[in-house]
Amino acid sequence: AQSVAQPEDQVNVAEGNPLTVKCTYSVSGNPYLFWYVQYPNRGLQFLLKYITGDNLVKGSYGFEAEFNKSQTSFHLKKPSALVSDSALYFCAVGVRGNTGFQKLVFGTGTRLLVSP
Amino acid sequence: KAGVTQTPRYLIKTRGQQVTLSCSPISGHRSVSWYQQTPGQGLQFLFEYFSETQRNKGNFPGRFSGRQFSNSRSEMNVSTLELGDSALYLCASSAAGGTTDTQYFGPGTRLTVL
Numbered sequence: 001a002q003s004v005a006q007p008e009d010q011v012n013v014a015e016g017n018p019l020t021v022k023c024t025y026s027v028s029g030n031p032y033l034f035w036y037v038q039y040p041n042r043g044l045q046f047l048l049k050y051i052t053g054d055n056l057v058k059g060s061y062g063f064e065a066e067f068n069k070s071q072t073s074f075h076l077k078k079p080s081a082l083v084s085d086s087a088l089y090f091c092a093v094g095v096r097g098n099t100g101f102q103k104l105v106f107g108t109g110t111r112l113l114v115s116p
Numbered sequence: 117k118a119g120v121t122q123t124p125r126y127l128i129k130t131r132g133q134q135v136t137l138s139c140s141p142i143s144g145h146r147s148v149s150w151y152q153q154t155p156g157q158g159l160q161f162l163f164e165y166f167s168e169t170q171r172n173k174g175n176f177p178g179r180f181s182g183r184q185f186s187n188s189r190s191e192m193n194v195s196t197l198e199l200g201d202s203a204l205y206l207c208a209s210s211a212a213g214g215t216t217d218t219q220y221f222g223p224g225t226r227l228t229v230l
Binding site for chain 2: 043
């Protein structure tokens, strides 16, 4: 079955330091990978996606993610964290449902806490 | 462009009742998907509609149903509510629901079943 794993429930980082939120995937065929962020009492906001091509994907709000096929990973990164980046982050993989169209399978989420 | 809108934002129901949630996709988007988010189960796919047809369905009981209208607006219905149906219900839209399409999410409807 297609799946993604987020091994850390929470990541703590000081403001101004680089951050990494980890994601590994298990898919058959080409992986279509997404990162979303959720703020309290809000829906999910799209950050970035990997479909094909460059292994380093740049997204919204200064975030980027590195696709690594040999390690089956798609880690989210930011060079300098902001307190306002504190939120819940979800990694997801787009899979073909039983009729061939997309559904997203999500990881369990990682809470990012950026301290001042 | 306006984002995905969902109504109502909050809902309180009692066991046994039924509920209907509404979702308006981004203009021009024809695919609408629904997800349930709970602390215990995380984010789970419910179903996806395109051109008024359900194309994908997740592993939920038949009490969960949905439909899509000709203007791509979608509704989901939960009948005979159970306590475990308390959740945040998220709607997402994409251009065509292709495997590489980006899904854009609405703010969700928070359903509480008492």
